[in-house]
Amino acid sequence: MMVVLRPLAWMNTHVLRLGRRLGAVALALMVIVILTQVFCRYVLNNALAWPDEAARFLMLWLVAFMAPSAMRWGGFVAIDTLPNMLSRVPGLVLHLVLLCCALMVLLIALQHGYAHTFGFGGRFDSSSLRVPLEWFGGEGFKIKLRYMYGALLFCVAMLFVVTVELILRTFMTLISPATELPDTDEFAVAMGAGD
Known part of the structure; x- marks a missing residue:
């Protein structure tokens, strides 16, 4: 079983570490988008159409x-009252x-995430989010909703x-308590060393 667990834990450690970095970028962009909307609405007295949907898009991916x-x-x-009241083996069985x-x-x-992302609803365009390629001499286009729904699919797949x-x-903890399990990268994040 450790033959499967070790590579899976290694992969999860690296993919989740990258995910946390991308999540931090999404959070920073979300704050910038929201502050842009606040500035335009209350200082310039001209609310923009796209920041609300862009902030939702970034929040979903975050x-x-x-x-x-x-x-x-x-x-x-x-709610961990019951597992904490149980002894080690029954607690682990309940957790399992x-x-x-x-x-x-x-x-x-x-299945739902896949159906939303690649199904009928994913074919529609966003109401306000678009890529303005006109600025660079190209032709702009609206972003498909499948890129928003893709956050659900990615999240559920990783979960x-x-x-x-x-x-x-x-x-493994249940059948062989003495076995040393692969690290979950939690300590590195808590200490600021992993990212």
């Missing part, structure tokens, strides 16, 4: 990039059952992969 790391580190809101339930939900969410890793980690 969540898509950051949520898998939160899942891997146990950063989601959880809950992770398997989450995996089934994510499998269904993957699925992280959940598989967590299931393997929990199973």
Whole structure:
């Protein structure tokens, strides 16, 4: 089982590290877009059409990039009274059952994410977001909604992969508590060294 867990953990560490960097960029851009809208609306008295949708677009991708790391580190809101009251083995079994339930939900969410991204709704253009290639002598175009919906698909796919890793980690802890598991990169982020 460690033959599968080690490369999966290595891949997740590197993909999630890149995701956190991209998430930080998305957050910075979102702040710039919102401040631009505030300036134009209240100082220039001329509200722009695109910043609201651009901020939503960036927020969706911010969540898509950051949520898998939160899942891997146990950063989601959880009611853990019962698992903490149980002894080690029953607590791990309960954790394993809950992770398997989450995996089934994510499998269904993957199907929905794919259908939204590549289905009928993804073919439509954004109402206000466009790439202004006219500035460079080209022809501008509106951004397809599939790039917004793609955040859902990416997020759920990464949550699925992280959940598989967590299931393997929990199973290894259950059957062989002395086994040293691969690092989750959490300490490096807390200390500022990993990113």
